[in-house]
Amino acid sequence: MRGVELSRSAAVVGAILVTIGLAIFGWKTLVLHLPVLPSPVENLWRVELDIDARGSGSRGSVRAALPDTDQQQEIFDERQTTDRLVFTIRTEKSGQRTGVWSGKFDGVHNLTHAFRVQLSERPLPLPTDLSQQPPPEIAEAYLKASARFPIDAPEVRELLANVAPPNPSDPLGQMRTLLAYVTDEVLTASSGSDDALITLAAGEGSQVGKARLLVALLRAAGFPARIAAGLHLTPTKNGKETVWAEAWLGGQWLSLSPSLGFFGARPADVVLLRSGISTLVEETGVDAMSYRYRILRESLRAEEVASFMVPSNPVLAAISLYRLPVGSQQALRILLVFPIGALIIAVIRNLIGVRTFGTFMPLLISLALRELPLGLGLGLVGSVIVLGVFSRLLLERLQLLLVPRLGVLLCIVVLAITAHSLLGRTYEVKDLFASVLFPVVIMTMLIERFSITTAEEGLPSAVQRLALSTAAAVCVYPIFRIAALEHLMFGFPELVLSVMGVLVWIGGYTGYRLAELWRFRSLARAREDEPT
Amino acid sequence: MSLAGRLRALGVLGINRRNGVYTSRWNEREHYPSVDDKLETKRLLREAGIATAPVLAVARTHSEVRGMLAALDGAASFVIKPAHGAMGNGVMVLLQRDGDWFLRTGGVWLDRRALSYHSESIISGAYALGGQPDVAFAEERLVAHEGFADIATEGVPDVRVVVFRGVPVMAMTRLPTRGSRGRANLHQGAVGVGIELDSGTTNFAVQSGRSVDVHPDTQRAVRARRVPEFERVLEIAVRASDQTELGYVGADVVVDAARGPLVLELNARPGLAIQLANRAGLVPRLEEVDRRVRPDMPWADRLALGRDIAKRARGGALA
Secondary structure (H helix, E strand, O other), X not given: OOOOOEOHHHHHHHHHHHHHHHHHHHHHHHHOOOOOOOOOOOOEEXXXXXXXXXXXXXXXXXXXXXXXXXXXXXXXXEEXXXXXXXXXXXXXXXXXXXXXXXXXXXXXXXXXXEEEEXXXXXXXXXXXXXXXXXXXXXXXHHOOOOOOOOOOOHXXXXXXXXXXXXXXXXXXXXXXXXXXXXXXXXXXXXXXXXXXXXXXXXXXEOHHHXXXXXXXXXXXXXXXXXXXXXXXXXXXXXXXXXXXXXXXXXXXXXXXXXOOOOEEOOOOOEEEEEEOOOOOEEEEOOOEEEEEEEEEEOOOOHHHHHHHHOOOOHHHHHHOHHHOOHHHHHHHHHHOOHHHHHHHHHHHHHHHOOOOOOOOHHHHHHHHOOOOOHHHHHHHHHHHHHHHHHHHHHHHHHOOOHHHHHHHHHHHHHHHHHXXXXXXXXXXXXXXXOOOOOOHHHHXXXXXXXXXXXXXXXXXXXXXXXXHHXXXXXXXXXXXXXXXXXXXXXXXXXXXXXXXXXXXXXXXXXXXXXXXXXXXXXHHHHHHHOOO | OOHHHHHHHHOOOOHHHHHHXXXXXXXXXXXXXXXXXXXXXXXXXXXXXXXXXXXXXXXXXXXXXXXXXXXXXXXXXXXXXXXXXXXXXXXEEEEEEEOOEEEEOOOEEEEHHHHHHHHHHHHHOOOEOOOOOOOEEEEEOOOEOHHHXXXXXXXXXXXXXXXXXXXXXXXXXXXXXXXXXXXXXXXXXXXXXXXXXXXXXXXXXXXXXXXXXXXXXXXXXXXXXXXXXXXXXXXXXXXXXXXXXOOEEEEEEEEEOOOEEEEEEEEOOOOOOHHHHHOOOOXXXXXXXXXXXXXXXXXXXXXXHHHHHHHXXXXXXXX
């Protein structure tokens, strides 16, 4: 029978797969009420501290500052891994918590502590009762001179007198002036000194050096002040530590950052981890230690994340991807979108009938470009291809053997990408190729295929195929940029089964491709012309 | 009726259907090497006593290229091919020589070094289907039968016969043009001319998807011509397909001026443009073959069956 355009086995297998995927999806959304679409949520982050500590059998400990909930940040969903050690939380009198991993360090221990934080964007009102005196324990702890905060040093006193003489009627103004001075007149340099006086003398210091100088100036001016440390959150793999000063006034601590420039409240992308000490992670009795903070921006509200994290169903809880470490989550979020890309490619090739260079080439190009605006990305790929094709023309004269020739082409592609990265820095387009290792091999093969097609079938044919490949890449590109799709596939990985089912359907489809209607149109017309 | 509906009513075969219903069922993967490797095809056919274009020399490794070219010293014109090439890629036709210089189709003179480089590219896999290491070989250059002389330029026309389960179902001749640079490939600009299986005369012609009546280079009529030795062409196409164990084959046959019909190569994934050249769909004929072919039918009976099916299809008895 000619009407059947889908083989029976493909129809059945596809239907089973689609149904299983949709059934699980339906159960999770309709029965368990998991959210299908990400909510418009702001400033919700997941932070994971990842420590590697190496020891040779002796006892020791690793201590990390743990954040607390306050008016500007809400900390929840904390969890840690201990890797053969004992984990305890030590709470100091001030309320500051420290996570302590202790025990015998033998070999490499990987320790993590993860939490979610909802940062507040509401402005913190500045204190009104400015005459209020600090309580004795605060005055005692945060007004005194020390080696770190040399408030009695003549240059500190002199600077205070010159820049911001005491003004009892406007203490906030005096603070702002001090902050402005340290922010603007002292440069921030990662190689700068951590020492307050050296920073002042050099006019350049590290974030710590500048913060210490500011604390010293504040204390000298009579404000209880201390150092504070935390993270500046940007959705990169590694979170940036930042250090600032806190000053007590009118019954509350104000934040003053001479590096990021905030005053009063912390901005909505800074999380406070510890007050009083600038070091976030310390160790004793360990041979070597390294750590980093991984950051992930959440697309779900806190209670929605919780519903994925700890669903009422134990099976679901066991397989929830939200419980994975941040690093794995980042990778999986991209990985799980791939099947959608394969589906689009299958539609383009088998239902529409477009010829592209390489089956999944458009998918991989799109993946590489996902962090860039489309126009810029295509421009980059285009310029690499043009350069490669011209190089290939020159190489042709040398009559090299195939594999070395491809190797030379690959070198040219690598050089072109290197040059673009340098240009990118000059033009301040950051992370030009940083996100993914740019698919140099794919680009090399693309250039080779383009050149061979040009030789075999002529330039118009090669250009047409390249244009169609580009169009396919443009069709696939959005899937890596749509946050809702990423959430959908990550929250409901069972949908991969449904995608598989649809792919099976496409694979079993024996009807015409769209391009064939065009290709064979003359046949249909010829039949019409015939006399009946 | 929709365009798709009309094509379906005509029985036009699409790629998805060809792959999903015909080649996947009748061409088992394990038998592909017998047609994907042209030297292997020639060996198979030679054993069965079917004529193929004579091989002059073979180079399986880079070090054998020098020897292959040396073996060609006596040949005035020949063709260098990859054993695993597809769609005519990597085929270099050399028309005449002057010492160490060779005239390539298209009027370019090449030196020995260029031939050596091309052969080494072939061996490196530049033209192979999967890019795997390949074999280069030189073949005698065939000369078009005089029956084609006025409608073939720069190259040799061939006759493509689609053979399904040992029954010829459709045929066309592919005429090289200046635009196709001597190649007999439709997507490169060759003219495809449909052939009526029962009479051996040409019916319709297409070039680059457009209907034509004359050869674009010579302006001579290509329709209503008798294909020379067509009976014999069909016979060796059918017998060649019998050697492959493939059920759906495109056999490319050349009618050489001196040697008569001989098989150039076989194809396990024959293209669908043959339907445009014949202004007819393949599906009704394929389904009729499924109904009428019997196992152990002698080739002569299958040939007659194919002709009968084609005749009835043209009469509208199948659609």
